[in-house]
Amino acid sequence: MKRKLFITGIVILLIMQLNLYGEIEKSARATALSGAINTLYDINSIFYNPAGISLLTGYNLSLSFMPLYNVENLYYFRIAAVIPVKNFNLGIGLFREWLSHIYSENNFTATLSHSFSPYISSGINLKFNLINAPSKNDVSDIKDTLYYITFDIGAIIHIFKYLDISFTGANLTNPTISFSEEDLSKEKLRSFVIGEKINIRDYFYILLNEQFKENKEVIFNTGSELWLYNTVAVRIGFNENKGYSMGIGLKTGRINFDFGLKAYEYLGNLYQFDLNLRY
Numbered sequence: 266m267k268r269k270l271f272i273t274g275i276v277i278l279l280i281m282q283l284n285l286y287g288e289i290e291k292s293a294r295a296t297a298l299s300g301a302i303n304t305l306y307d308i309n310s311i312f313y314n315p316a317g318i319s320l321l322t323g324y325n326l327s328l329s330f331m332p333l334y335n336v337e338n339l340y341y342f343r344i345a346a347v348i349p350v351k352n353f354n355l356g357i358g359l360f361r362e363w364l365s366h367i368y369s370e371n372n373f374t375a376t377l378s379h380s381f382s383p384y385i386s387s388g389i390n391l392k393f394n395l396i397n398a399p400s401k402n403d404v405s406d407i408k409d410t411l412y413y414i415t416f417d418i419g420a421i422i423h424i425f426k427y428l429d430i431s432f433t434g435a436n437l438t439n440p441t442i443s444f445s446e447e448d449l450s451k452e453k454l455r456s457f458v459i460g461e462k463i464n465i466r467d468y469f470y471i472l473l474n475e476q477f478k479e480n481k482e483v484i485f486n487t488g489s490e491l492w493l494y495n496t497v498a499v500r501i502g503f504n505e506n507k508g509y510s511m512g513i514g515l516k517t518g519r520i521n522f523d524f525g526l527k528a529y530e531y532l533g534n535l536y537q538f539d540l541n542l543r544y
Contacts, residue, residue: 289333289341289362289535290525290527290537291309291312291313291343291345291358291360292307292308292309292312292327292329292343292345292523292525292537292539293329293512293514293523293524293525293537293538293539294307294309294500294512294514294523294525295309295525296502296510296512296525296526296527296535296537297488297500297501297502297510297512297513297514297523297524297525297526298472298488298489298490298500298501298502298510298512299486299487299488299502299503299504299507299509299510299527300313300474300486300488300502300504301460301472301473301474301486301487301488301502301504302314302317302472302488303419303431303433303458303460303474304317304421304429304430304431304460304461304462304472304474305317305462305472306318306319306320306386306421308325308327308345308346308347308356308541309343309345309358310356310419311345311347311357311358311374311376311390312345312358312360313419313433314388314417314419314421314431314458314460315356315376315377315378315387315388315389315390315417315418315419316378316386316387316388316419316420316421316431316433317378317386317421317431318347318354318356318376318378318388319354319378319379319380319386319387319388319421320380320383320386321347321354322349323349323543323544324346324347324348324349324543324544325345325346325347325541325542325543325544326344326345326346326541326542326543327343327344327345327346327539327540327541327542328343328344328539328540328541329341329342329343329344329538329539329540330342330343331536331537331538333362333535334529334532334533334534334535335532335533335534336364336532338364338365339362339363339364340362340363341360341361341362342360342361343358343359343360343361344358344359344360345357345358345359346358352379353377353378353379354376354377354379355375355376355377356374356376356377356378356390357374357375358372358373358375358376359371359372359373359374360372368396368397368398369396369397370394370395370396370397371394371395371397372392372393372394372395373392373393373394373395374390374391374392374393376388376389376390377389377390383423384422384423385420385421385422385423386420386421386422387418387419387420387421388418388419388420389416389417389418389419390416390417391414391416392414392415392416392417393412393413393414394412394413394414394415395410395411395412396410396411396412397409397410397411398411413438413440414438414440415436415437415438415439415440416437416438417433417434417435417436417437418433418434418437419431419432419433419434420432420433427463427464427465428461428462428463428464429461429462429464430459430460430461430462431459431460431462432457432458432459432460433457433458433460434455434456434457435455435456435457435458436454436455436456437455439454439455439479454478454479454480455478455479456476456477456479457476457477458474458475458476458477459474459475459477460472460473460474460475461473468491468492468493468495469489469490469491469492470489470490471487471488471489472487472488472489472490473485473487474486474487484504484505484506485504485505486502486503486504486505486507487502487503488500488501488502488503488510489501489502495516496515496516496517497513497514497516498513498515498516499513500512500513500514500525507527507529508527508528509528510525510526510527511525511526512524512525512526512537519542519543519544520540520541520542520543521539521540521541521542521543522538522539522540522541523537523538523539523541524536524537524538524539525537
């Protein structure tokens with residue numbers, strides 16, 4: 266009985282974390298920058314702003330696997346790939362969070378992005394989310410399967426040398442899923458993000474994001490990235506809901522490594538490592 270109550274508590278904690286703190290960031294770079302990457306050209310823009318993969322060249326692959334917080338048997342896995350197709354870039358992404366065999370969330374994302382010029386890029390993605398959760402009467406096994414389908418659109422515009430701006434519309438079908446037996450719900454509110462990238466130097470820039478949710482909540486997050494000798498990146502970020510974060514990046518030819526760190530008050534530290542390959 267105690268074990269069942271413990272597992273139920275962990276699942277409830279996980280769901281509350283996803284609702285109150287927001288989902289974990291989908292890459293170590295995004296973690297370090299507190300999610301303010303909507304105006305960057307990055308492989309993991311698949312999960313943020315689909316326009317952000319439009320200027321990537323060649324074949325790109327990014328991998329991440331890590332334990333989450335201080336919860337035993339709670340893990341996260343992500344893989345993202347970008348493939349050039351004629352005048353477009355095709356992005357495919359998958360991330361999965363799971364607690365043993367009790368709870369799992371699986372997201373599949375397909376992205377199509379195009380650059381009209383070096384100054385204007387746009388993209389669209391389609392997301393399918395599948396959640397497996399325990400029932401109230403038997404928390405020892407998965408009983409409920411829930412899913413939703415939604416899509417995002419995005420654009421990045423290079424205004425002049427010192428300023429880029431971006432626009433993203435996320436979860437445009439406004440899907441909501443409910444864990445009726447637990448009287449809990451996870452709502453994916455429709456939201457719009459305006460992002461700015463202020464280029465202080467070629468090797469140093471500041472990122473700003475303003476997210477406007479359909480429930481009239483406004484979330485502000487910011488980050489900055491400094492490149493040393495075009496090899497090592499130092500990153501810091503701030504999100505008004507999640508607090509501060511930091512991280513580093515290492516660029517070595519066709520292989521890049523990223524690390525991000527975010528401390529949560531109740532859930533402990535989140536460490537994120539990424540391996541990025543380019544061919």
